[in-house]
Amino acid sequence: MTDREEILRTPRLRLTTWLPSDLDDLAALHADVEVMRHMTTGPQTRAATRERLETFIDEHRQRDWSKWRVEGASGFLGRAGFGLAHGSGHREVGYLLVRAAWGAGLATELTRALRQWHDDHPEPALAPELRAYVLPGNEASCRVLEKAGFRAVGEEDGQLVFESGRP
Numbered sequence: 246m247t248d249r250e251e252i253l254r255t256p257r258l259r260l261t262t263w264l265p266s267d268l269d270d271l272a273a274l275h276a277d278v279e280v281m282r283h284m285t286t287g288p289q290t291r292a293a294t295r296e297r298l299e300t301f302i303d304e305h306r307q308r309d310w311s312k313w314r315v316e317g318a319s320g321f322l323g324r325a326g327f328g329l330a331h332g333s334g335h336r337e338v339g340y341l342l343v344r345a346a347w348g349a350g351l352a353t354e355l356t357r358a359l360r361q362w363h364d365d366h367p368e369p370a371l372a373p374e375l376r377a378y379v380l381p382g383n384e385a386s387c388r389v390l391e392k393a394g395f396r397a398v399g400e401e402d403g404q405l406v407f408e409s410g411r412p
């Protein structure tokens with residue numbers, strides 16, 4: 246496995262599949278306390294990140310969607326894409342960017358593009374709405390979702406639940 250598959254492009258970003266050699270970049274992102282402050286897992290070890298990376302690669306191979314690698318003109322910028330919301334039958338969007346990239350509208354650009362990707366790639370077995378789960382206090386993520394056209398629909402297991410409208 247030596248080639249990345251391109252999933253989508255935005256004016257400033259490119260989303261691709263992963264290579265095993267991305268472990269250093271992803272492990273550094275997952276070890277950053279600030280980046281992981283509002284994630285339910287908290288900072289992750291290199292061993293845990295290796296498992297996550299293998300899962301991302303396997304999930305994409307099996308169903309064509311997972312969490313993907315984000316890059317900008319300067320190289321690696323983070324990860325973004327989809328998971329399966331626990332028990333609800335919805336796709337769930339998620340995004341994490343390196344700190345140096347924050348505050349420039351990139352997560353909003355990405356989330357709008359992922360929302361479009363979701364609408365363009367429906368899965369009949371899943372609910373049509375795209376969801377996002379956010380820990381209370383993650384104001385930046387709530388704002389990203391608001392700007393990308395999501396609305397708050399409730400709370401589940403201590404997390405705020407957001408949904409995109411039907412396509």
Ligand SMILES: CC(C)(COP(=O)(O)OP(=O)(O)OC[C@H]1O[C@@H](n2cnc3c(N)ncnc32)[C@H](O)[C@@H]1OP(=O)(O)O)[C@@H](O)C(=O)NCCC(=O)NCCS
Binds near residue numbers: 280346350353379384
């Ligand atoms: C959340 C995250 C993806 C946002 O990325 P970003 O590229 O900086 O987001 P954007 O620039 O597109 O938009 C951020 C918005 O939140 C606002 N914001 C940032 N920090 C804020 C805060 N503490 N309180 C209120 N609003 C805040 C910004 O002003 C901006 O809104 P505006 O355009 O109206 O000014 C980034 O901070 C990150 O990776 N965080 C760690 C991982 C994470 O929390 N992921 C989400 C899990 S649900």
